[in-house]
Amino acid sequence: MSGEEFVPLSLTPLLIGIFAAVACALPGNFLVLRKQALIGDAISHVVLPGIVVAFLLTGVISAWPMMLGAAAAAIVAVVMIEAIRRLGRIEPGAAMGVVFTTMFAGGVLLLEQTDTSTVHLDVEHALYGNLESLIWLDAVGWSSLLDVQALAGLPVELGRIAATLAGAIAFIWLFWRPLKISTFDEGFACTMGIRTNALGLALVVVAAIAAVASFDAVGSIIVIAMFICPPAAARMMTNQLERQIAWSVGFAAISATLGYVLAGYGPLWLGAADAVSAAGMIATVSGIILALAAMFGPCRKRAGAPAQA
Amino acid sequence: MMLELASNNGIANTNETLTESPLAIRGLTVSYGQKPAVFSVDMTVQAGAMTAIIGPNGAGKSTMLKAALGIVKPLSGQVTAFGKSLDDQRARIAYVPQRASVDWDFPTRVIDVVLMGLYRELGLLGRLRARHKAKAMDCLNRVGMRDFADRQIGQLSGGQQQRVFLARSLAQDADLYLLDEPFAGVDAATEKAIIAVLKSLKDAGKTVVVVHHDLATVTDYFDHVFLINTRKVAEGSVGEAFTAETLQAAYGGRLATAQIDQLSRVVG
Numbered sequence: 184m185s186g187e188e189f190v191p192l193s194l195t196p197l198l199i200g201i202f203a204a205v206a207c208a209l210p211g212n213f214l215v216l217r218k219q220a221l222i223g224d225a226i227s228h229v230v231l232p233g234i235v236v237a238f239l240l241t242g243v244i245s246a247w248p249m250m251l252g253a254a255a256a257a258i259v260a261v262v263m264i265e266a267i268r269r270l271g272r273i274e275p276g277a278a279m280g281v282v283f284t285t286m287f288a289g290g291v292l293l294l295e296q297t298d299t300s301t302v303h304l305d306v307e308h309a310l311y312g313n314l315e316s317l318i319w320l321d322a323v324g325w326s327s328l329l330d331v332q333a334l335a336g337l338p339v340e341l342g343r344i345a346a347t348l349a350g351a352i353a354f355i356w357l358f359w360r361p362l363k364i365s366t367f368d369e370g371f372a373c374t375m376g377i378r379t380n381a382l383g384l385a386l387v388v389v390a391a392i393a394a395v396a397s398f399d400a401v402g403s404i405i406v407i408a409m410f411i412c413p414p415a416a417a418r419m420m421t422n423q424l425e426r427q428i429a430w431s432v433g434f435a436a437i438s439a440t441l442g443y444v445l446a447g448y449g450p451l452w453l454g455a456a457d458a459v460s461a462a463g464m465i466a467t468v469s470g471i472i473l474a475l476a477a478m479f480g481p482c483r484k485r486a487g488a489p490a491q492a
Numbered sequence: 493m494m495l496e497l498a499s500n501n502g503i504a505n506t507n508e509t510l511t512e513s514p515l516a517i518r519g520l521t522v523s524y525g526q527k528p529a530v531f532s533v534d535m536t537v538q539a540g541a542m543t544a545i546i547g548p549n550g551a552g553k554s555t556m557l558k559a560a561l562g563i564v565k566p567l568s569g570q571v572t573a574f575g576k577s578l579d580d581q582r583a584r585i586a587y588v589p590q591r592a593s594v595d596w597d598f599p600t601r602v603i604d605v606v607l608m609g610l611y612r613e614l615g616l617l618g619r620l621r622a623r624h625k626a627k628a629m630d631c632l633n634r635v636g637m638r639d640f641a642d643r644q645i646g647q648l649s650g651g652q653q654q655r656v657f658l659a660r661s662l663a664q665d666a667d668l669y670l671l672d673e674p675f676a677g678v679d680a681a682t683e684k685a686i687i688a689v690l691k692s693l694k695d696a697g698k699t700v701v702v703v704h705h706d707l708a709t710v711t712d713y714f715d716h717v718f719l720i721n722t723r724k725v726a727e728g729s730v731g732e733a734f735t736a737e738t739l740q741a742a743y744g745g746r747l748a749t750a751q752i753d754q755l756s757r758v759v760g
Contacts, residue, residue, distance in 0.1 A: 272525065367605070368608070370589045374586075423600065427599050
């Protein structure tokens with residue numbers, strides 16, 4: 184494919200897909216190890232009502248109100264989950280299940296009742312994302328990467344997800360030691376003076392921001408695959424957390440790239456006329472990578488599990 | 493006048509010894525549900541001693557320790573360490589949780605777990621230097637686990653896991669060591685190794701507190717006991733507080749008469 188075709192049509196969706204996948208996979212490593220993977224799912228669902236309410240209040244689809252609305256909804260959900268868990272003294276999974284299904288259902292109802300026909304916000308977009316449409320019309324080829332005017336026309340989603348990814352990297356780099364210690368042994372971490380509750384909340388907030396920023400790229404359902412599949416597959420490749428993170432980043436990037444390419448060209452290669460959903464294909468590829476890691480990964484046996492008699 | 497002065501001095505002295513205790517707990521109450529797990533407990537840990545916290549299953553032994561350390565939020569109670577607030581003294585306190593409280597499938601190596609004990613020294617971004625690794629190796633050596641440094645922690649036996657936890661606490665260079673059931677489900681060799689390390693800590697002037705379940709070894713291992721069954725039952729030296737009467741009071745009907753008889757022979 185030539186640069187004239189690739190740069191405007193495929194470069195930005197591909198980059199956004201990769202950045203979104205990696206930004207979710209990074210906090211996902213800790214969520215999976217803390218057995219809180221479901222929290223990513225919960226977040227991705229609860230942001231929907233926040234985005235719809237933001238649209239209702241402002242009347243436009245614009246990045247910042249939507250981000251703020253989604254973030255507010257995510258925070259409301261986190262507080263509600265914690266409150267139900269503590270007051271009801273029930274397991275976190277049950278508390279999350281109650282909160283995220285209710286909020287998501289509310290979001291779908293709101294969206295259905297709202298006249299969004301003039302703008303690009305509908306249930307389908309919310310579910311599957313909109314990766315293919317995030318193109319860079321100002322670009323004419325590779326040379327546009329050096330053209331200030333063309334660069335100004337980059338989709339805003341690219342800058343947003345790049346900033347989110349940078350934030351996720353900075354968070355994990357800065358808090359690497361306390362994150363690792365408190366994920367392994369929370370009680371001990373607490374006695375070392377680590378604010379384990381605040382750190383756990385910060386991790387969830389980072390995951391929430393990643394989920395919201397990935398909303399445009401992969402939608403609110405498929406983002407959960409990005410939280411779980413690359414880290415889970417990475418866990419089966421190594422027994423060291425540092426290497427697990429590296430593997431998960433690699434798997435996330437491969438899922439996004441391969442998924443995007445297969446969605447765009449796979450059906451053509453098979454003789455079909457239309458492309459399929461890129462987000463769907465990215466999640467499918469990440470699932471296949473997880474299945475392969477589960478079958479062939481060198482560290483797939485739970486070493487700590489008691490031997491089967 | 494003289495008398496008043498003397499008694500004032502007396503009070504001042506008592507307060508001083510009380511507050512300078514490595515760990516002083518006052519009126520600690522913890523509840524997980526409707527029923528309190530620990531009710532209005534006072535404990536004054538004797539400096540330089542080896543103290544066993546004993547009581548029947550569900551008596552609140554571990555809960556009391558966790559609440560005293562701020563891992564579990566108590567309903568009420570004050571805790572001081574070395575006469576100051578606990579948060580000021582974290583660097584002087586090493587806590588060894590129950591082995592079963594963590595997931596040993598966590599992707600990390602033995603040496604990395606021991607290095608976690610150096611977190612306060614290293615801070616968020618402090619560089620891990622050769623001397624830190626050497627210290628961690630030395631701690632592993634003290635528990636006989638030097639050869640296992642590069643093993644994935646999931647490959648260890650229960651006794652080896654417990655030794656790694658002990659090595660991590662040694663790396664903290666603390667003055668007060670609090671261990672939650674360190675002898676639960678470990679092999680005899682590990683039990684011997686752990687008690688040897690704890691006795692060496694005591695010889696070095698450190699204070700050791702152990703949540704313990706095996707009544708038969710109390711007199712061999714410890715010089716002080718703290719008996720609890722939701723409320724405090726007894727506290728003091730083994731000779732004073734570890735008697736047939738206090739055990740009966742702590743365990744009630746849960747300890748068979750035959751066991752009491754056997755223990756009273758041990759206790760004397």
